[in-house]
Amino acid sequence: MDLSFQIERLLNSFSMTSEWGCIPLPSNWDHARYLPNKWKDYIEVLPNSLNERSYQKWVNDLPDLRPESLPTDRMAWEAWMRMLSMIAHAGLVRISDWKEHGVPARIAVPWYATAQELNRPTVIGHPSLVLFNGKHLADSDDYSLASVGVDGQFLPDPDEAWFYRITWQIERLGAFIHVSLAQLALMKDAGEEDAFVSILGGIDRQLAIVISMLNRMYDGCDPAVFYHKIRPYLSGFEGLQFRGLEGQPRLTFAGGSAAQSSLLQALDAGLGGASPESGHPFLKEMRAYMDPGHRSWVAWLEAHPLGSCLRKSSGPVRQAWLETLERVVQFRNEHLKMVATYILQFSEKAPGTGGTAPDVFLRTVRNRTRKVMDQ
Template sequence: MRSITFHSLSLADYDISPDRGFLPPDPCDHLPDCDTLNQLGRELPKLLSARMVRRFIDEQRSLLPSVPSDWRDEDYRAAMRILSFAGHAYVWEVPEQPAVTLPPQLARPWYEVAQRLGRPPVLSYASYALDNWRRLDRTKPVQLDNIVLLQNFLGGLDEEWFVVVHIQIERQAGPGLAGLRRAMNGAMEGKDDEVVQGLQALAAAQAAMRDTLRRMKERCDPYVYYTRVRPYIHGWKNNPSLPNGLTYEGVAAHGGQPRQFRGETGAQSSIVPCLDAGLGISHAPDPLTVYLQEMREYMPPRHRAFLHALESQIDDRGRPLLSGYVRDRKSHRPELWTAYGACVDLLAQFREIHIGYADSYIHRQHQTHTSNPTAVGTGGTPFMVYLQKHLDETRQMLSQQD
C-alpha cells in the first residue's frame, strides 16, 4: 500500500472567498488615466447599435499607449473586460461580415493585458461575468436585486439578466466551496463529523444555485438571447465564419499569423469542474471532456490551480479522496453516504436544468433561424449529446458498487 501525503486546502491561497466563491471583491468600474478606453467601454452599446465600433477604434491612434506595470490586479482585470468586449464588438459588429484582422491599437494592449492575467486575448467567462458587476447599494449583499453589469454589448433586460444570473450562482457557490473544502479536509484527518457538516453546507449552496438557475427564463427570452446576445460572444476557433481565426495586428509574438481562440462560455466557470473533482465524478473520454480540459486555459490561473489541487487528492487505493472515504464508511456511517449522495443528486439536477436551457436557448433556436448558424456552444463545440452523457455519468455515481 502506497503512502499518501495530503495537504489541507485553503480557499484564500486560490483567490476564492467563502462568501463570494470565485467572484473577486467589487470589480473596478473604470481605469486610471485611460480616458479613451473608459469612453469606449461606456459608449460601446451605442456604438455597436449604430455599427460605429470599428470606425471609432480605427480612428484612434491608441486605446492604451502602454500597459502600466504598477496597476493593481483589479485594474488589469478591468482593462481586460473593456478590451475583450471591444474586441468582440469589433469582430462581430456586422455578424455576416466578421472582421478577420484587429488593428494594432486594439490588438497590442489586449494581448499584453491578457499575458499579465495568464489568459488568452479573447472574451472569456472571467471578463464576461466574474469581473463584470457592481452593487447598486454597496451596503447590501451581492444578490439578484442588487447587481448590474459594468459592461454590455447592446444592453437590455435579456442580456443583463443572462449574465447576472451567472454572477449570482458564482456568489452562492462560495459557501459551497467552503463546505467542500471542509469535507475534504475532514476526510484527510479522519473526522467524520467534519465531512458530514461540510457536505451539508455544500448541498445547501447547491440548492440555492439550482434555484437561481431555474430563474433564467424570467427575464431572458430564448429568441432574444439567440439573436441579440449570443452572436457577440462567439470566438474564432471551430467557427465557420472565421475558418482561419483572427489576426492580431502588431502583436510580434504571433508573427503575423492568425490565432484561434474559443468563445465565451459558462464551461469556463470553475464551479462545476470543481464539484466534479471534489465529489470524485469522472467522465469517460469524449469530445466534451477534451473541450472542457481546454476550457481551463481560459480560467484565471489560481482558479485553475484550485481545480488541479482538488483532483490531486487521491487516497491510497488511487481513488478520489472524498468519494472513497464516504464509500468505505457507507455501512457503518450511513449519514456520510446520505450527505454525499445529496450533493451528487443536486449536481445532477443542475446539469439537467442546464441541458434544458441548451435545448431551448440554442438547439431549438438554431432549427428556426438562419442567423448565428452554428449548432454548437459558443465555445465552438457540439454539445447536446455529450451534456446528456455527463448527466448520466453523474447519476451513475450513486449506483456504482463499492
C-alpha cells in the same frame, strides 16, 4: 489552528475568499478608474449599437495607448482585459473587415499583452463577462438580485445584463460550496462521520438554491434575444488574425461560456463526481480560460484523496454523498432544459458559445456524473 482560518488561508492561496468565493474584491470595484480616457467610453459606445461605419470610426479615433498607460496592478489588468475583449468582439460582430482580415493592431497588440499578463487566452471569457463584470451594490449580507449590477455590456438590452447578473449571483452562492469542499478536504483524516454528513447536506441544500437561481434566467433573459442578439458577441473564433504582432499569428479560441466557471468543476473534483479520466476533455480545456488561481483550485481538489475517499465510503456518508451528487445531476438536467430553450429550439445544430455540440456534450457530462453514482 482554527479550521475557518485554515479554510480562508487555503482559499486565499487560490485567489478566492470564503465570503465571496471566486468573486474578486472589492465586490463593488469601479473598473472605469483603471482605464485610459476616451477608451473607457466603450461602456457607453457598445450598448449604443453603432453601425459598422460609426463603430469603425470610433475605434480609429481612439488615442494611441502609450507604454506609460499600461496597467500596474491586477485589477487594472482585468479592467483592460474586459475593455479590449469587448471592443474586439464587438468589432468582430459589427465590422466585416475584422472577421476577414483580422483584429487591427491598435486593439490586437494591447489585448494580446493583457491576456498574456493574466495567463488567459486572448478571447472574452467567463472571468471578464461575469466575475469581473458583476458588482455588488449593497451591504454584503444582501443576497437579492437587485443588489447585483453589471459594468459592461455589448447591447442596450437588459436581457444581456440579466444573463451576467444571474451567473454572477450563482458564483456568489457558490462561495459556500467552495468553503464546504475546503472543509471536507481539510477534515478528511479526522474521521468525523457526522461532520462529513452535515457538510455534504449543506452542499446539497446550497446547490438547490443555485438551481433556483439558474431558473431565474427565464425571468429576465428572453431566449430569442439571447440566441439572435447576445450569443454572437460571446462566440469564439478559428484562425483569427492578430495584426501588429510578430508573425501576425492566427489564433483559435473558444468563446465565453459558464463551462469556464470553476464551480461545477470544483464540485466534480472534490466529490469525486467525474475523475480526471472520466471527465470530458472539453471541460479540461476550459480550465485554461479560468483565472489561474481558480484553475489551480480545481487541480488541487482533483489531486486530493477526498474524492476517491468519498467514492469508497459507506453508510450515512455514502448516502449523503449520493444525495449531493444527485443534486449535481439535477443542476445538469435543469441546465440542459435551459440550453434547449435558449439554443436548440432555434437550431439543433447551433454550437454553444464555447463551441461544443451542446446536447451531446452536456448529456455526456450529466451521464458520467450518474455513472459514478452507480459504481
